[in-house]
Amino acid sequence: MSSESLPLLIAKGLKKxxxxxxxxxxxxxxxxxxxxxKGEMVALLGDSGSGKSTLIQILGTLDRPSSGxxxxxxxNLFALNPKEQAxxxxxxxxxxxxxxxxxxxxxxxENVMMPLLIGRCxxxxxxxxAGEILEKVGLAGRLDHRPGQLSGGEQQRVAIARSIVTEPVxxxxxxxxxxxxxxxxxxxxxxxxxxxxxxGLSCLMVTHNNELAQNLDRQLHMIxxxxxxxxxxx
Amino acid sequence: xxxxxxxxxTRHRGGKKSAARKVRRSSxxxxxxxxKRGKVVSVADGNAAIISKSFQLRSMQRxxxxxxxxxLSHWTTTIIIALSxxxxxxxxxxxxxxxxxxxxxxxxxxxxxxxxERTSIEQIESIQTEISKKSxxxxxxxxxxxxxxxxxxxxxxSEAGLLDSLDDNPLPFSIEFRLTDKKYKKTANLVYEIGxxxxxxxxxxxxxxxxxxxxxxxxxxFVGIALTVLLLTAVALIISNTIKLTIIARxxxxxxxxxxxxxxxxxxxxxxxxxxxxxxxxxxxxxLLTSLLYWGGQGAAAxxxxxxxxxxxxxxxxxxQLLIIMALGIFLGLIGALISLSRFLEI
Numbered sequence: 001m002s003s004e005s006l007p008l009l010i011a012k013g014l015k016k017x018x019x020x021x022x023x024x025x026x027x028x029x030x031x032x033x034x035x036x037x038k039g040e041m042v043a044l045l046g047d048s049g050s051g052k053s054t055l056i057q058i059l060g061t062l063d064r065p066s067s068g069x070x071x072x073x074x075x076n077l078f079a080l081n082p083k084e085q086a087x088x089x090x091x092x093x094x095x096x097x098x099x100x101x102x103x104x105x106x107x108x109x110e111n112v113m114m115p116l117l118i119g120r121c122x123x124x125x126x127x128x129x130a131g132e133i134l135e136k137v138g139l140a141g142r143l144d145h146r147p148g149q150l151s152g153g154e155q156q157r158v159a160i161a162r163s164i165v166t167e168p169v170x171x172x173x174x175x176x177x178x179x180x181x182x183x184x185x186x187x188x189x190x191x192x193x194x195x196x197x198x199x200g201l202s203c204l205m206v207t208h209n210n211e212l213a214q215n216l217d218r219q220l221h222m223i224x225x226x227x228x229x230x231x232x233x234x
Numbered sequence: 235x236x237x238x239x240x241x242x243x244t245r246h247r248g249g250k251k252s253a254a255r256k257v258r259r260s261s262x263x264x265x266x267x268x269x270k271r272g273k274v275v276s277v278a279d280g281n282a283a284i285i286s287k288s289f290q291l292r293s294m295q296r297x298x299x300x301x302x303x304x305x306l307s308h309w310t311t312t313i314i315i316a317l318s319x320x321x322x323x324x325x326x327x328x329x330x331x332x333x334x335x336x337x338x339x340x341x342x343x344x345x346x347x348x349x350x351e352r353t354s355i356e357q358i359e360s361i362q363t364e365i366s367k368k369s370x371x372x373x374x375x376x377x378x379x380x381x382x383x384x385x386x387x388x389x390x391x392s393e394a395g396l397l398d399s400l401d402d403n404p405l406p407f408s409i410e411f412r413l414t415d416k417k418y419k420k421t422a423n424l425v426y427e428i429g430x431x432x433x434x435x436x437x438x439x440x441x442x443x444x445x446x447x448x449x450x451x452x453x454x455x456f457v458g459i460a461l462t463v464l465l466l467t468a469v470a471l472i473i474s475n476t477i478k479l480t481i482i483a484r485x486x487x488x489x490x491x492x493x494x495x496x497x498x499x500x501x502x503x504x505x506x507x508x509x510x511x512x513x514x515x516x517x518x519x520x521x522l523l524t525s526l527l528y529w530g531g532q533g534a535a536a537x538x539x540x541x542x543x544x545x546x547x548x549x550x551x552x553x554x555q556l557l558i559i560m561a562l563g564i565f566l567g568l569i570g571a572l573i574s575l576s577r578f579l580e581i
Contacts, residue, residue, distance in 0.1 A: 060493065062492060062493060082497070082498055083497050083498075086492075086495050086496060086497040086498070086500075087495065088495075089492070089493060089494070089495040090494065090495020090496075091495065095493040095494075101486065101489075101490050103487060103490060114494055115494045115495060118491070118494055118495050118496045118500065119495065162494070166495075
């Protein structure tokens with residue numbers, strides 16, 4: 001099978017346990033099997049504490065599984081050394097969280113430039129590129145505003161711009177609309193769908209909003225560390 | 235070149251096509267490694283060297299920016315380092331000068347043999363001859379009572395008139411000599427032996443004071459080293475604590491940097507430079523404070539020297555000693571940062 005026909009992301013037998021005290025451990029993920037195709041948008045639903053965020057952290061190489069394998073474009077992510085994983089995060093994966101997590105002392109444009117600068121892009125090109133992306137998310141007039149000078153929806157748009165500026169293949173979104181009112185949440189969600197259509201970006205989105213989740217390609221349900229159910233959307 | 239407020243750098247690659255295309259093209263040559271066909275490959279060594287150099291510069295700039303805009307704890311730590319290294323510098327200054335004084339003092343190594351009042355001229359010559367036979371004896375001379383009286387008047391200066399009321403000169407004959415060998419035990423043995431000879435009233439030698447001073451210096455050196463080790467250990471822990479507070483304050487930034495793809499070294503290096511900067515500035519502060527102590531202590535040293543009857547000029551620390559203080563500051567900053575990073579920044 002060629003790599004083109006393989007799913008973009010494959011997770012097999014993912015388990016994650018945290019030690020609690022000396023002799024006991026808490027198993028948060030109990031053997032997750034998951035695949036996401038190129039350009040597919042998948043919702044991840046589930047109660048708080050069911051392991052959704054831990055799964056996102058592991059898929060993004062920000063945490064290691066106790067056992068199991070994750071491949072992205074055929075690359076076994078946990079066979080890479082930390083430096084190589086950092087390169088993958090920089091170039092192939094975008095992250096969006098419930099809180100924008102922008103660096104407060106930098107302007108919107110500088111925040112968006114950051115992943116490019118980490119990836120050794122020249123500041124001039126990074127500045128141009130950040131400007132283009134911010135324009136694409138509807139913030140052309142907010143380039144030099146600091147996060148504190150932006151509304152919640154605008155802050156999240158800057159965070160989205162930052163996550164896609166290096167043209168990743170996968171977007172991992174942990175409740176990206178969880179901190180927004182329903183109207184703003186709707187517009188941010190529409191932006192993510194538009195980016196998916198325009199850029200062919202795959203996305204795994206943790207959400208508690210069933211209504212938004214129904215508009216994605218698939219919905220996965222996380223129950224007590226297991227992916228218990230899978231439904232076809234749209 | 236447009237460094238950001240965080241000091242990210244600055245190599246520009248030209249081109250007139252769209253920014254997006256240029257970014258894709260430049261990233262292929264600028265990144266330290268990239269993922270191709272399922273494996274991570276490294277860029278050419280030469281390119282990596284350039285990246286490495288600019289990375290260090292960037293890290294230093296980021297550390298400087300953090301330090302410059304830093305919290306009160308940064309400056310408090312720097313002042314603590316400065317004060318601690320000043321104590322070390324002051325001890326070094328004191329011991330170094332005391333050693334110099336000791337060298338100058340023992341340089342005389344004069345032994346005076348006071349003879350009994352009734353000793354005959356023949357006996358005096360015999361004793362002088364015997365002393366001359368001893369090894370290391372130099373510049374031997376007999377001092378007559380009249381010569382001794384003249385010296386005493388000279389020492390008393392304007393008070394010399396007091397001696398005019400004496401009917402007879404009470405001062406005895408004496409024999410003076412210097413020892414080329416300055417070892418205390420040999421001198422002490424010789425002095426003891428001469429003291430037992432017939433016709434010898436008493437023997438005095440100034441090295442006994444030097445030996446006392448040497449003992450005091452030895453004690454001070456021990457106390458100084460012990461205090462310095464304790465202080466510097468405390469300083470390293472204080473630096474470690476300051477860096478820990480910085481890490482905690484910047485935990486969110488560290489996590490953001492991580493998910494944006496910053497490598498561990500990219501995240502950690504500025505903290506290391508931050509520690510080193512604290513140490514460096516602390517050391518510079520210590521040198522300034524030590525200079526102040528030197529400047530203020532010159533008068534006191536001259537008075538102390540006069541009290542002991544010697545000309546004593548305080549000398550400043552030597553270049554090697556200054557470098558040791560600088561190196562200690564930097565080393566402490568480095569150790570403090572590394573302790574903190576290993577304990578509190580798990581990436």
